[in-house]
Amino acid sequence: MNTENSNGFTQPAMERTESDKPEQEASLQITSVNFNSLFDDEEVKTICENTIDELWMPIKVMGNDDLHKGFRQKLRGDVAAFPFDKIRDITKAANDQIYNFDLLGIIDQDFPQVYRYSEECYYKTHIDLNVLAPTRKITWMVNLSDEDEYEGGNISFLNIDTNEVNTNTKGSILIFPSFIPYSIDKITKGEKKLIVGHVHGAVFR
Numbered sequence: 001m002n003t004e005n006s007n008g009f010t011q012p013a014m015e016r017t018e019s020d021k022p023e024q025e026a027s028l029q030i031t032s033v034n035f036n037s038l039f040d041d042e043e044v045k046t047i048c049e050n051t052i053d054e055l056w057m058p059i060k061v062m063g064n065d066d067l068h069k070g071f072r073q074k075l076r077g078d079v080a081a082f083p084f085d086k087i088r089d090i091t092k093a094a095n096d097q098i099y100n101f102d103l104l105g106i107i108d109q110d111f112p113q114v115y116r117y118s119e120e121c122y123y124k125t126h127i128d129l130n131v132l133a134p135t136r137k138i139t140w141m142v143n144l145s146d147e148d149e150y151e152g153g154n155i156s157f158l159n160i161d162t163n164e165v166n167t168n169t170k171g172s173i174l175i176f177p178s179f180i181p182y183s184i185d186k187i188t189k190g191e192k193k194l195i196v197g198h199v200h201g202a203v204f205r
Contacts, residue, residue: 030099030177033160038086039171044144047083048193050076051114059115062132070121075112075195083195087112087173091140091199094175101137101177103201110136112197114144117153119191123184125158128198129177136178138199143192146170150190157182179204 039047056071077083088106095101106112110133117123128139141155147168155167155174158181167174176182178198 030101031160031180032098033157033162033174033176033180034094034098035162035165035167035172035174036090036094037169037171038090038142038173039083041171043083044171047075047077047114047195048144056116066124067126068123070123071116071118072113075114075197084112087140087142087197090173091138091175095138095199099138099177101201103137103199104135105199106197107135107200110198110200112195115194115196117150117184117187117192117194119187119189122186125181125183127179127181129179129204133178133198134203135200136198137201137204139176139178139180140197140199141174142195143168143170143172144194145192150187150192152185152188153192154185155182156185 051073055073057073059068059070059072061067075083084106092103095103129136147170153168155162157176160180166172
């Protein structure tokens with residue numbers, strides 16, 4: 001991930017040479033991780049205040065209890081307005097400008113969640129596209145925490161360099177294909193909150 005284009009999305013991480021062909025560029029583009037600002041501080045505060053303390057549930061992963069440790073609950077808000085309208089607009093724009101996947105949208109069976117990672121919580125390297133969710137096409141993640149509220153918790157992508165962009169900026173969104181492997185480092189101090197959701201579409205062929 002490096003420079004930002006005129007539409008605000010980061011370009012895919014790749015080295016270009018004069019011999020690069022358009023089809024090579026396109027194939028690399030669909031494996032890119034893209035970043036943009038989305039919510040301001042007041043909007044982030046509203047989202048966090050809409051969570052309910054009693055509803056935080058431990059995360060359970062089928063078949064591998066050691067893969068993911070943290071807590072989650074359903075994202076609340078008006079599905080026809082805030083915060084879903086901004087999420088729909090920006091993920092659609094990213095798809096139109098970069099990925100061009102055949103999409104259906106966010107579905108009730110895989111509703112966006114707010115994740116809370118306290119000390120010793122983590123998410124090991126994995127992909128979001130799997131046999132239990134074969135129609136996930138795009139993953140999006142929104143950071144709800146200030147960087148000084150926690151230590152650790154960096155989001156890393158396999159074979160994709162995101163060092164030129166601060167992906168921990170509060171209110172920012174990461175958008176990427178659900179087949180890209182990523183991880184969230186263990187939190188060593190404090191607490192980090194994220195919204196994580198997926199845009200579904202026709203199964204990849």
